[in-house]
Amino acid sequence: MIKRLLIGWCLALLGFSAWAALPPELLTRIATGEGDDRVAALNEAVTQADPALADYLQALLDGRVRLREGKAVVAVEGAAPPEGEEPMLNNRLRREIDSALAGLALLSKDRDVRAKALATLREDASAAKLPLYERALAAETDTKLRDQLGALVAGAKLSSTDAAQRRAAATELAGSADPTTRALLLERIGSETDAATKAAMKSAIDAIGDRLAWGERAQLLFSGLSLGSVLLLVALGLAITYGLMGVINMAHGELLMVGAYATYCVQQGFRAWAPAAFDYYLWLALPASFLAAALVGAAMERTVIRWLYGRPLETLLATWGISLVLMQAVRSLFGAQNVAVENPGWLSGGWALLPNLTLPYNRLAIIAFAALVLGGMALLLAKTRLGLMVRGVTQNRRMAACVGVNTAQVDTMAFALGSGIAGLAGCALSQIGNVGPDLGQSYIVDAFMVVVLGGVGQLAGTVYAGLGLGVLSKLLEGWQGAVLAKIALLLLLVLVIQKKPQGLFALKGRSVE
């Protein structure tokens, strides 16, 4: 009687209200005895779904429970444990208790706690706790969690000893589109003994596989499209400086880097002076990166490139020199380590289309941005006075000069424009990758590849080549791995130049010459 009071007192101290619902004998059976019996007792206790049980189990895990004369005594959290023998907990029992705690957490009022518990339970759904899961399912109001709980219940049924129930569960699971459900079925089908159930599982696996295959194909296409739009952005500036003007600019990658660092500076500025408006820093970073790179480009053109028109090999070496200087300058100013550029809130996260297909917002934004820049550039070249003059100078420099175009100025403007677009691309790249002094080096080969493949002197080819290369390289990656895919693409470039030095989509006719 005194012992019973003691437990009652302890439970009361812990804030238990309904301790009477849990018979102390059951609690004691969990703490001591044969392993199988203890697990059975635990499962029995769990089915009653008493919140007080969670506290008792936690105390058991924390080592605050003692056995005295065959009864379990619990100490308050933080207090010294009472006298008595400490209950033995082997790994199996610990695992069972953990899973029971997660099961109990399914009944929590806090949605986040429930979601977390579901994530833990996904891997081990046990038939013994089926009543608990079903009760949780009945109480669940959140639709997303309801779906997950449904899968959990079905998974638990799959572990049932009754073949009919297993078969029913397999049929139920065939409606799912979740990769983990498929993995669960694949795991269970190996140990399934009942032939009819096995067949039901097989068809469920196939059904889920079909549904997933669409997601995977879409995922591949999307990542290809995303890489393609990155390549397109990176190459668009080069399409002007190299494609239209014929300048081999090895410092193009470093112009991307300038744009990315300009974004970083704007971000730091917002953080220091306007932290409240941090989510909008990109709107200032875009023009800033354009201007920074355009200024660097204009300076390059005025001081170095201008003197080397018509000497492409020398241009190549001189611009390589510029790229080294720019890289080292960034190292001196910002340090050799990568700097952290954060996505604004509205760019983080993603759009979950299917269970296995999530489109990250920053990738979606880059695709849209690439389309915008492309459209803007096409309009600029086709409709504005500057575009007219750039086209005129590239088509016939002397004729343009004769009719009064200041060709030197047009050269500077065009080069600055190409550089500025590289800066915009750098701003976009800062949202999806690392920003460091080596940023440009990793893109320069890709950028030339796109422009050379796309053909000199026009934008459409650059678009086909950029998107095509993106999708192609993702396809090859899935098939042979990233390194071999890259090697294959480089060799493709070599072959294309062999056959068509003017590019795959080059203009035909006299304008080529």
Next chain:
Amino acid sequence: MKKPLLIAVAVLTLLVPFLHLAFPPGHALHLSEFYVGLLGKFLCFAICALALDLIWGFGGILSLGHGLFFALGGYGMGMYLMRQIGREGQYQSDLPDFMVFLNWKELPWHWALSDSLVGQIFLALAVPGLLAAVFGYFAFRSRIQGVYFSIITQALTVAAMLLFFRNETGFGGNNGFTDFKRIAGMPLNTPGMKVGLCVASGVALIACYLIARALTQSRWGRILQAIRDAEGRVRFLGYDPVAFKLSAYVISAVMCALAGILYVPQIGIINPGEMSPAASIEMAIWAAVGGRGTLIGPVIGAFFVNGTKSVFTAVWPEGWLYILGGLFIAVTLFLPQGLMGLAKRFKK
């Protein structure tokens, strides 16, 4: 004008080792091992610059892939040196350590000759030569010129670099080859061996120089220069530019491979970093700084640029890239003939 360089190289390759061996450490005239190694390295670089100049200065072909031939030569030599380690590696196996690490049981087929020094040197020269022949044949036959050639040679080199980074390729992946112990049964870390390799590099440079001079002064060399200046006209005169350009390209590649073969035992490591685009472009600047179209220029350029690099990386490491970048810009803008052109201008 041509003799002094020969004499200078010969004197350097004899004097530095002599000062290293003849005087004990601490003596005023003693030169430490560091300088022997440095000289050996520069001599190898000078061979590369000379090789590049042969096709760029005389043939007008700028290859940005000579790092590939250099590295292939180096890897060829490295394979032999790896086998020479024997059972003294970390795993005490007959196979090189990295193969044990990858759990390979026997040597892959491309290591068949790696036990023989002569066989492996032959491979290290033949493979780059063959690669240059095949690649060059298709490139020159399609009349790829100027920058396009530079870009595809660079693409080829980057592709090779990625390939060599893979462990499965069988060249030690990222780490490449290192920890060499001996060559032809003799330990590598003795002063005598270091001096021997350094002198060998000097002899190789002089030999390459003499070959290049003989070639450029021959009829072949004249036609090559004519192709550089006006390829179309040479073709109309009935010559086939492909044969001339291709032979020049192959000779140049083999010379570069030779430099790689001599470089690796002296430096003690070879890894895919030698195939990075930057390494190949740097070779071009050695030739450009010295003066293209002369044979002395590249040698001087290689010594000048690498000497400056050694000084700066010791004194002001952050400044080196500014200097190198500045050199690229200054040479192309103000010194198209390089240091040799500057010397000529002063003479006038």
